[in-house]
Amino acid sequence: MSIACIVIPHFALRVALFNRPELDGAPLLLGPAQGERPIVYDATPEAAMQGVRTGLGLREAVALCPEAVILTPHPVRESAAIEQIVTGLERLSPAVESDPGHPGCYAIDLTGLDRLLGPPSLATERLLATVPALLRPRAGVAPNKFTARVAAYEAAPGTVQVVDPTLIESFLATAPISLLPLSSDKQRRLERLGLRTLGDLAALPPAAVQARFGAEGRRAWELARGNDREPVHPRLQPETVSESLTLPAPATSRETLVIAITRLVLRAFDRAALRNRHVRQARLHVSLEGGQAWEQITTLREPGGHKHLIEALGYRLQALALPGPVEALTLEISGLIDATSRQELLPGFHSRRPWQLAEASRHLKQRFGTSGLYRVVEVEPWSRLPERRQTLIAYDP
Amino acid sequence: MVASSRAQTNADRVRSLNLPRPVRVTIDVRTGLPITLYEPGRSRAIECVQDSWQVDDEWWREPISRRYLQVILRNGVLRTLFHDRIADRWFEQTY
Numbered sequence A: 001m002s003i004a005c006i007v008i009p010h011f012a013l014r015v016a017l018f019n020r021p022e023l024d025g026a027p028l029l030l031g032p033a034q035g036e037r038p039i040v041y042d043a044t045p046e047a048a049m050q051g052v053r054t055g056l057g058l059r060e061a062v063a064l065c066p067e068a069v070i071l072t073p074h075p076v077r078e079s080a081a082i083e084q085i086v087t088g089l090e091r092l093s094p095a096v097e098s099d100p101g102h103p104g105c106y107a108i109d110l111t112g113l114d115r116l117l118g119p120p121s122l123a124t125e126r127l128l129a130t131v132p133a134l135l136r137p138r139a140g141v142a143p144n145k146f147t148a149r150v151a152a153y154e155a156a157p158g159t160v161q162v163v164d165p166t167l168i169e170s171f172l173a174t175a176p177i178s179l180l181p182l183s184s185d186k187q188r189r190l191e192r193l194g195l196r197t198l199g200d201l202a203a204l205p206p207a208a209v210q211a212r213f214g215a216e217g218r219r220a221w222e223l224a225r226g227n228d229r230e231p232v233h234p235r236l237q238p239e240t241v242s243e244s245l246t247l248p249a250p251a252t253s254r255e256t257l258v259i260a261i262t263r264l265v266l267r268a269f270d271r272a273a274l275r276n277r278h279v280r281q282a283r284l285h286v287s288l289e290g291g292q293a294w295e296q297i298t299t300l301r302e303p304g305g306h307k308h309l310i311e312a313l314g315y316r317l318q319a320l321a322l323p324g325p326v327e328a329l330t331l332e333i334s335g336l337i338d339a340t341s342r343q344e345l346l347p348g349f350h351s352r353r354p355w356q357l358a359e360a361s362r363h364l365k366q367r368f369g370t371s372g373l374y375r376v377v378e379v380e381p382w383s384r385l386p387e388r389r390q391t392l393i394a395y396d397p
Numbered sequence B: 001m002v003a004s005s006r007a008q009t010n011a012d013r014v015r016s017l018n019l020p021r022p023v024r025v026t027i028d029v030r031t032g033l034p035i036t037l038y039e040p041g042r043s044r045a046i047e048c049v050q051d052s053w054q055v056d057d058e059w060w061r062e063p064i065s066r067r068y069l070q071v072i073l074r075n076g077v078l079r080t081l082f083h084d085r086i087a088d089r090w091f092e093q094t095y
Helices: A011-016 A058-064 A075-090 A120-128 A145-154 A165-173 A184-192 A198-202 A206-224 A254-269 A306-318 A354-368
Strands: A003-007 A028-030 A069-071 A096-098 A105-109 A138-142 A160-162 A241-251 A277-288 A293-304 A326-334 A374-378 A390-394 B014-016 B024-027 B034-039 B042-057 B064-073 B078-084 B089-092
Touching (some): A003 A120, A003 A145, A011 A028, A011 A069, A011 A075, A075 A096, A075 A105, A120 A138, A145 A165, A165 A198, A241 A254, A254 A326, A277 A306, B034 B078
Parallel strands (some): A028 A069, A138 A160
Antiparallel strands (some): A003 A138, A241 A326, A277 A293, A277 A326, B034 B042, B064 B078, B078 B089
C-alpha cells in the first residue's frame, strides 16, 4: 500500500498570496483575527530568518523585522482554497483526506491507481501538479500516512520524497519530534526530557512512554517507529444547499441582516432539494466592506424547518458585533434529512383515576417495600445529549 | 442551625433515563463506519447509515465528542449508535 501526502506549510499565509502575489518571497506574518491577542500566529521562513517566531508579540516582531508584512486570517478564503485543492485531488483519486487540525495537509491513498496514474512517485507528481505552485506544496510517499507526512515536510517545495519501505525506521529517526500529532503541552514535556527527534522517542521502552504520557504517548511511540495502520478517511460528500445575496448597499444594522438572512433561508427552502426536508446546520459567510470576511456556523439542537432556522440565526445575530459594513451573504445549509415530527405530550394527559394508581402504589410498597413506579420529569430539555433531558423520579402520590 | 429532618434518603428515588448502552461493533476500516452490531447471543448486519451528526459539548469541563449514526439493520430495524471519540467506544442511544 502506498500513501501520498501533500503539505503546504504556513497555509494561511500562502493562501493570502492569491490576492497579493507580489508579496511572494517577502517576510510575512500572520496576525490576530478580530478580538484575538496581538501576537504572531505564523511566520514564513523569510521572517523566521530575522528572528521572528510564533507567539512573539506583534510589536517585538515588527522591531525585529521592520519590512515584515502582517496579514490577517481570512477563514472564507482559506476554506475556499481547501475546497479547491481537495476537489482537484479528488479528480485523480477517490480517497483524499484533508486534516482539519492541520490546514494544508492532505493524505491520498494511491492503492489501485497504478494503471491510471503510473507508479507511486509519478502519481504523486501528478497529484502535486494540481496544487497551485504559489502555495509551495511538497509531497511524500510512504507505506503509511504518518511517514508520508514526515517525508512531505522534509521535501523541498514542488518535489516528491519517496521513502523506501525497508528504511522507514531509519528515515524517521532524524525527523523532529514536533511532527508528532501531540498536544503542545505533551510536545513541551517531551522536549524538556531532552527528546528532540523521533529516533530519541522510539529508543525508549514503550511501557515507560505509556506510563508517563498515556495512550496518546503510546500512539506517538508507535508512529515514531513507523507503525501507523490508520487508513486514509475520504470525506463524506454531504448534501448542501447554498444561497447568496449581494446587498444593494453595505448594511450595518442588525435588522437589515435579519431581513437578508430570512430571504436567503426562504429562497433555499423553496428549492426542490429542501422540499419536505429538515436541516441540521447552517454556515453563514459574510463578506465585509474592505475585503474582510466573517463566518459563523449554527447547529440546531434538533433538525428543523425554515422557521426554526430563521429563529436560530436571528438569535445568534443578537450578540454579534460585526467589524464592518456587510456587502454580501452566503448561506450554506447542510445536514439535510427528511422532515421529522416529534410527539409532544397531549394537554391534560393525566390519569383519570389517580386514586386507583395511588392504591396500587400503596399495595406494591406494602408487598415489596417500594412501588417501582416512576414519573418522567424534564431536567434539561434543551440538552443535546438525550440522557440529560429527562429523568425518572419515584412516583409517590 | 438546621434541625435534622430524620428523613430517610432514598437513592432509588431518582433514576437515569435513556442512558447510552455500550455496544460492540465491527468497523469497516476504509470508511470508519460500523458494519455489524453485536448483541448478546447474536450479531446484526448493518444495512446502511441513514443519517449522521456530530455532538461536541461541554469543552469547559469534561469534553464530550460523539459521532451519532442512525443505522438500519438488515432486518429493517432503526437504531441510533454513537462513537464516543474521547473514550473511543461505541454506544447505543435510546430515546
